[in-house]
Amino acid sequence: MQTFKKNWKKKAAALAGFCLAVLALLFVYTSLRPGTSAGRKQVTVEVVYSDGSSETYRASTDALYLEQAMADMDGLTVEGSRTEAFGLMVLTVNGVTADYEIDGAYWAIYLEDQPCSYGVSTQPVEDGQHYRLVYQPADAPAA
Amino acid sequence: MSRHLALGGILAALLFAAQAALAFLPNIELVSLLVILYTLFLGKRVVPVLLVFALLEGLLYGFGLWWVSYLYVWPLLAGLAALFKRAGASPFAYAMLSGGFGLSFGLLCAIPYLAGGPGAALAWWIAGIPFDLVHGAGNLVLALVLFAPLHRLFSSVLPRIQS
Numbered sequence: 219m220q221t222f223k224k225n226w227k228k229k230a231a232a233l234a235g236f237c238l239a240v241l242a243l244l245f246v247y248t249s250l251r252p253g254t255s256a257g258r259k260q261v262t263v264e265v266v267y268s269d270g271s272s273e274t275y276r277a278s279t280d281a282l283y284l285e286q287a288m289a290d291m292d293g294l295t296v297e298g299s300r301t302e303a304f305g306l307m308v309l310t311v312n313g314v315t316a317d318y319e320i321d322g323a324y325w326a327i328y329l330e331d332q333p334c335s336y337g338v339s340t341q342p343v344e345d346g347q348h349y350r351l352v353y354q355p356a357d358a359p360a361a
Numbered sequence: 362m363s364r365h366l367a368l369g370g371i372l373a374a375l376l377f378a379a380q381a382a383l384a385f386l387p388n389i390e391l392v393s394l395l396v397i398l399y400t401l402f403l404g405k406r407v408v409p410v411l412l413v414f415a416l417l418e419g420l421l422y423g424f425g426l427w428w429v430s431y432l433y434v435w436p437l438l439a440g441l442a443a444l445f446k447r448a449g450a451s452p453f454a455y456a457m458l459s460g461g462f463g464l465s466f467g468l469l470c471a472i473p474y475l476a477g478g479p480g481a482a483l484a485w486w487i488a489g490i491p492f493d494l495v496h497g498a499g500n501l502v503l504a505l506v507l508f509a510p511l512h513r514l515f516s517s518v519l520p521r522i523q524s
Contacts, residue, residue, distance in 0.1 A: 225451075232457045236501065239464050240494060247490040250483075304387060304491065335488035356423045 252342050254282040259345040261287045265311055268353040284341040305339020316353050326354040368522050372399055373413035388496035393459045394504050396435055398511055400442040402519045411435040430470040438462050452508045460501030467493040
């Protein structure tokens with residue numbers, strides 16, 4: 219009985235430690251992730267296809283995140299799979315699909331020349347930003 | 362010797378298959394639990410299995426910067442599992458190890474991104490924290506549910522193959 223109680227206390231302490239680590243990560247995430255900015259913004263998105271050709275789309279938008287900004291761009295269609303936790307994963311741009319499981323390629327998202335750390339649903343947009351959606355074969359070096 | 366080599370190959374293939382089978386679920390994986398169990402049964406001989414697994418992952422997904430982290434995160438987990446074994450840890454303790462490993466996975470994998478500067482590595486880690494939370498919770502639950510039955514299975518199968 220005594221051993222059972224001791225074990226139970228150890229398990230409860232370990233679970234409490236796990237929960238504390240979760241809370242610490244949540245705190246870091248909410249404190250340090252880039253914030254959104256309200257107001258009108260000019261945002262451009264350049265789509266670079268597998269053959270290297272490209273098209274550029276522009277929007278004057280109040281969007282906070284890239285997904286909304288792209289939805290405001292005439293002629294640009296972006297589709298994919300969506301999860302509640304992680305938002306939209308881009309699979310098809312203007313009818314061109316890059317599904318890793320099928321095509322061995324993916325749509326890489328760049329802000330200027332830097333790969334974005336966030337998905338389109340959580341990438342905050344700011345005035346004057348230029349994004350690139352690049353058809354990226356998995357075995358090719360980053361654009 | 363050849364039996365051990367064949368067993369290592371099979372176990373590496375099993376790791377790879379387990380990863381690929383659950384790849385459609387973001388950061389829900391059985392690899393952590395299997396690495397812990399392999400370590401308990403194979404000891405140091407788990408290291409080549411992990412390196413073959415990393416090689417297979419690179420061949421499938423490409424040898425990007427992320428791949429560098431696979432050379433140390435799985436051996437690190439195996440090392441921790443070996444320490445837990447030495448301390449006579451319970452199945453619950455191994456589940457906590459697996460859960461904690463999931464929570465810290467992004468932080469560990471951010472190290473190669475220091476090549477782009479501390480800011481790049483920090484941004485990469487922070488952006489992945491939601492995935493780490495899912496990873497940690499998934500690892501904890503899977504290990505709580507599957508550690509004991511898989512341990513029993515390995516206990517009955519692996520000694521027979523190794524002897």
